[in-house]
Amino acid sequence: MIVAENLTKRYGSTTAVDGVSFTVRPGLVTGFLGPNGAGKSTTMRMIVGLDAPNDGSVTVGGQRYAQSRTPLTEVGVLLDAKAVHTGRSARAHLRAMAATHGIPNSRVDEVIALTGLEAVARKRAGKFSLGMGQRLGIAAALLGDPSTLILDEPVNGLDPEGVRWVREFVRHLAREGRTVLLSSHLMSEMAQTADHVIVLGCGRVLADAPLGDLVAAWTANEVLVRTPRPADLAAALATIDPARAGDAGGAGGDVAVEDAGDGTLRVVGLPAAAIGDVAAARGIPLHELTPRTGSLEEAYLALTEGSVQYKTKEIA
Template sequence: MIEAQNLTKRYGDKTAVDGISFTIPPGTVTGFLGPNGAGKSTTMRMIVGLDRPTSGTVTVNGRAYAQHRSPLREVGALLDAKAVHTGRSARSHLRTMAATHGLPARRVDEVIEMTGLGAVAKKRVGGFSLGMGQRLGIASALLGDPRTLILDEPVNGLDPEGVKWVRTLVRHLAAEGRTVFLSSHLMSEMAQTADQLLVIGRGKIIAAGPVQDVIDGVQDASVHVRSPRAAELADLARSAGASVTTTEPGTFDARGVTAETIGNAAARRGIAVHELTIRRASLEEAYMNLTQDAVEYRSETTHEAMEAVR
């Protein structure tokens, strides 16, 4: 479990993390989302003791990271996959970590096998692809068989097979009762992987909870209706309190009303319904809506960028 209370980090006049409190429970995968510069990396670094909070506290499994006698057995972290001596082999890197933390040598072989590094274990890390570097970083995080995993962009550089592997791995670890806290900018992957979300913007928590609750809290599901008497059925939906949008003849979208209500109204009037579909917002749509006022580094639109170079 990870628990933060009024966690704050300032760098001079800049507040990177602003009094946030949260709990990451065991047995779940919690996704950590936010724009670049929102405070995600700073928060993760404070959890593992790389940055000291200006104020507030953060504990892992009941203690501050530095208070654990064998931190690697409690917390495994992937924060920077490139933070490896490039002249060493993958096996040498892992053996050094194991020896430093009093871990058995057989554990090195186990994580090499687990992460698919067997074919490159004796090769120098400096020649690794980005994806192989990520696998080595995950192997390092798993080395102590920790109760808590903190993974920053673990699928960065991985091919589709590798992305699926990470998804399966973290789901398996959570099912074992471990705490898994991970960040990613791949919204479609986060929607498939995470149970809970923590969304941060400009150093503050702007949303938290189960994935679907976060999405529904931003934008209600709509009901898409197609009928030869769509206009009449739309009026019935409005009378039931729905907000109706017509996109093309014979169809409409309704918010604030259930599909059952529309279907029952159609049945009472003898109106044929050719389609009645519940449409939920995607995580990406909800995320963009949540963070639209929290983006620190905003790109120009394509049109503006093209005009600027003419």
């Protein structure tokens, strides 16, 4: 378990992390999200003692990381896949790490096989592609078979097979009861991997909730309806009592109907069944009736809208 309490880090007049508190529990994959400059990397560095907090504290397994006598067997960390001796082979790099903890070479061979590095294990790490460097970083994090795993952008540069392997493997580790903290900017991948999500913005915690609850709170379900009589259907839907429709599975709030063009309506606040019933009662043909739930990406963008430090210009 990782517990951060009022964690604060300042660099001169800049506060990178501002009173952050959260708990990363075992048995779950916890996603760690936030825009560039939100304080994620600084927070992870403080967790493993690479940066000292100005205020607050953070513990892993009930103690500060620096107090661990065998950190590789307790916390596996991937913060920078390039943090290797470029002149060493992958196997030599892992064996040097293993020697510091009395980990047998047989375990080195295990993680090499596990991460798909067997074909390049004797090649110098400095010649690795981005994806192979990531695999070596993951192998190093797994070397001590730790109970806690902290991975920053672990799928960066990996091919689709590698991305799927990371997703399935971290979920497997969580099912074993381990603590997994996973940072990524890939919302579609995080949506398939994380059980719980912590979102930072401008150095503060914006959300700390189960993934499904976060999406439900920050997005609205909608139904796409395509019909040759969109105006007639829109007028008919305006007469529906949303509270009664909500009892049948809708949102029960305000109903909004937007004309998306080409005979398509975007309906918020009514379930697909209620829309279909209205159309059938009035003899309005439907060519499409597609319920669409909100996504993690939509929830994330809505949540962090006011916390983006480096904002790009929209394309006209």
